Amino acid sequence: MSEPGADQAAIAADLLTWIRQNENLAPAWFLDDGSAAPELAGVGQMPTAEAPTAEASAPAAPTPRATAAAAAVAATVPESAEPAAGDPAFEAACAAFVAGTLALIDREGVPAGGTQPPDPLLAQHGGDKAAALAALGAEVLPCTKCALHATRQHTVFGAGSPDAEIVFIGEAPGQDEDLQGEPFVGRSGQLLTKILGAIGYAREDVYICNILKCRPPNNRDPLPAEVEQCEPHLRRQLAILRPRAICCLGRVAAQTLLGTDASLGKLRQSAHFYAGIPVTVTFHPAALLRNPAWKRDTWDDVRRLRALVDALRSRSAATDS
Numbered sequence: 238m239s240e241p242g243a244d245q246a247a248i249a250a251d252l253l254t255w256i257r258q259n260e261n262l263a264p265a266w267f268l269d270d271g272s273a274a275p276e277l278a279g280v281g282q283m284p285t286a287e288a289p290t291a292e293a294s295a296p297a298a299p300t301p302r303a304t305a306a307a308a309a310v311a312a313t314v315p316e317s318a319e320p321a322a323g324d325p326a327f328e329a330a331c332a333a334f335v336a337g338t339l340a341l342i343d344r345e346g347v348p349a350g351g352t353q354p355p356d357p358l359l360a361q362h363g364g365d366k367a368a369a370l371a372a373l374g375a376e377v378l379p380c381t382k383c384a385l386h387a388t389r390q391h392t393v394f395g396a397g398s399p400d401a402e403i404v405f406i407g408e409a410p411g412q413d414e415d416l417q418g419e420p421f422v423g424r425s426g427q428l429l430t431k432i433l434g435a436i437g438y439a440r441e442d443v444y445i446c447n448i449l450k451c452r453p454p455n456n457r458d459p460l461p462a463e464v465e466q467c468e469p470h471l472r473r474q475l476a477i478l479r480p481r482a483i484c485c486l487g488r489v490a491a492q493t494l495l496g497t498d499a500s501l502g503k504l505r506q507s508a509h510f511y512a513g514i515p516v517t518v519t520f521h522p523a524a525l526l527r528n529p530a531w532k533r534d535t536w537d538d539v540r541r542l543r544a545l546v547d548a549l550r551s552r553s554a555a556t557d558s
């Protein structure tokens with residue numbers, strides 16, 4: 238029979254490992270960058286193991302002992318945390334990402350707002366983006382260009398600010414979105430709202446939509462023929478919105494929009510362009526619900542996105558003045 242002290246130490250070690258791997262399971266979005274371990278009174282030092290990488294598999298399941306003990310100490314895990322102040326390695330990488338993207342924009346001669354001309358609906362509505370978007374939405378809602386119209390409950394056109402600096406784009410509506418006619422509702426939508434809040438945006442500040450406006454049966458990936466029929470709707474949305482940047486949510490959205498089969502891990506590392514608009518890529522919130530350990534990488538992605546948009550705004554203000 239083992240010593241009670243040894244049992245306690247083993248339980249604490251299991252529990253600390255599990256909490257470290259799964260700290261983002263706390264009730265609120267736990268936005269530390271992985272460098273600041275939460276202090277748990279009376280259970281010693283946190284392990285110093287490397288955080289899982291983006292392409293790692295799902296976090297380890299808790300051991301039975303850790304599961305049993307987790308409830309007892311859950312209250313000691315902070316519900317939310319400010320990101321650790323000062324992270325020289327990330328800041329340097331972020332600055333390089335922004336500088337590299339701006340240099341690419343200069344090299345390619347990409348105009349602000351993208352390479353597409355403003356949509357004619359803008360002129361028809363006197364430059365009123367909200368009115369132009371509403372008019373486009375009214376055109377798209379009854380669309381029957383592909384077979385998905387037959388199985389949809391609602392066409393999910395998009396939602397958010399007509400003056401958004403950033404457009405977030407997913408692949409297609411899911412079940413909740415199809416039922417409600419709104420993009421990114423349900424648990425993944427709530428998580429997206431928290432992610433936006435972490436970089437200083439309310440959900441109403443940005444615009445959110447999908448590549449496909451109707452739900453594919455059983456949430457399967459979009460088919461090329463469906464994308465071909467639906468993509469013009471997205472292009473027209475963007476030609477009205479003319480955002481500073483796009484953020485693709487998830488592998489399928491990124492691969493479909495960018496016409497590539499590169500991995501999500503690769504696509505996340507640099508900026509791309511769609512219709513002349515800079516595009517960054519991060520995880521889909523639904524993937525984060527399944528794999529909370531990926532939140533750390535998402536936090537880096539969205540901070541880079543925010544820094545890029547800040548730089549583009551500053552540059553635009555300097556040009557205008």
Ligand code: SF4
Pocket residue numbers: 377380381382383384385386392449450451463466467470
């Ligand atoms: S998915 Fe797009 S193209 Fe297909 S019916 Fe819906 S709106 Fe039209």
